[in-house]
Amino acid sequence: MKPKKPRVAIQGIRASFHEEAAFRYFGEDIITVECNSFKQTFESLKNGEADYVVMAIENSIAGSILPNYSLLMSYSFPVVGEVYLPIQLHLMALPGVRFDDVKYVTSHPIAIRQCVDFFDEYPHLKIVESNDTAACAKRIRDEKLTDTVAIANTLAAKLYELDVLERRIESNKKNFTRFLILTTHENAKVASPDKASLCFQVSNEVGALAKVLNIFAEQGINMSKIQSMPVLGKPNEYNFYVDVEWEETRKYELTIKQILKYTHNFNILGEYKRYFEESLHERPVPKRSAEKRYIDIKKINNK
Numbered sequence: 001m002k003p004k005k006p007r008v009a010i011q012g013i014r015a016s017f018h019e020e021a022a023f024r025y026f027g028e029d030i031i032t033v034e035c036n037s038f039k040q041t042f043e044s045l046k047n048g049e050a051d052y053v054v055m056a057i058e059n060s061i062a063g064s065i066l067p068n069y070s071l072l073m074s075y076s077f078p079v080v081g082e083v084y085l086p087i088q089l090h091l092m093a094l095p096g097v098r099f100d101d102v103k104y105v106t107s108h109p110i111a112i113r114q115c116v117d118f119f120d121e122y123p124h125l126k127i128v129e130s131n132d133t134a135a136c137a138k139r140i141r142d143e144k145l146t147d148t149v150a151i152a153n154t155l156a157a158k159l160y161e162l163d164v165l166e167r168r169i170e171s172n173k174k175n176f177t178r179f180l181i182l183t184t185h186e187n188a189k190v191a192s193p194d195k196a197s198l199c200f201q202v203s204n205e206v207g208a209l210a211k212v213l214n215i216f217a218e219q220g221i222n223m224s225k226i227q228s229m230p231v232l233g234k235p236n237e238y239n240f241y242v243d244v245e246w247e248e249t250r251k252y253e254l255t256i257k258q259i260l261k262y263t264h265n266f267n268i269l270g271e272y273k274r275y276f277e278e279s280l281h282e283r284p285v286p287k288r289s290a291e292k293r294y295i296d297i298k299k300i301n302n303k
């Protein structure tokens, strides 16, 4: 019998960066379940409408996507994998549109922020934010907009039949977004994990967090990320979200046993295989300009 295609819930529509991340993890033979919000992706997993969720958790320029950390805790579906995706941004328009005639640029705010150097050169362009790069491309096609370009990926250009006017307009060519893969508890079997996402609280007293971090260090467990989030309604209390990586499973298991004594509300959000790709470790490509600036969206809009 042919294996069933995985149904993968994403925030956004087909050809968005979330779908590109899903393709990178599962291959292209999937059923994409389009959702209007991250919360809805978890709901579709809960209702059995999807088998997996792919959700962005951090970006190398924009930083952590904090509301998504809270979703991990509130739904407690296990993390079973991760994927890093380079965010390569292209400018696209309806076939026949000339760049000189364009007045509006539309995209996701993260994508817009990543093209500052490009926009510095064209300050007359008005910026229109939307919550999905692919939806911007689709709107140009559906509404036959001849005065608008979208910033999106090549999947969107192909699916929504737009021409790429300018390739790779992102300012930083080494910009990655990290996505987590989640599924239901019944589905969550990961062979030989070497990375885990943990969440815990420590008491508000001298050295409480340092004690936990020292245990990681003593056992040779590498902490690849730490993120704190306030506990709602409890001043000075935080959830610490920590990612750890190990070479020897025995040492990881020992560490967990030890830190249980120094933490409370301890949760293992998932144990999985760390993502590795050569390109993540390449030498940096020289930047277009040494100076980094953020676009003043208001100023551009007011012109």
Ligand SMILES: O=C(O)C(=O)Cc1ccccc1
Binding pocket: 011, 012, 015, 016, 017, 018, 019, 056, 087, 108, 110, 111, 131, 132, 133, 134, 177
């Ligand atoms: O808008 C999209 O295509 C998304 O999937 C959200 C996003 C936007 C930019 C970087 C990473 C994810």
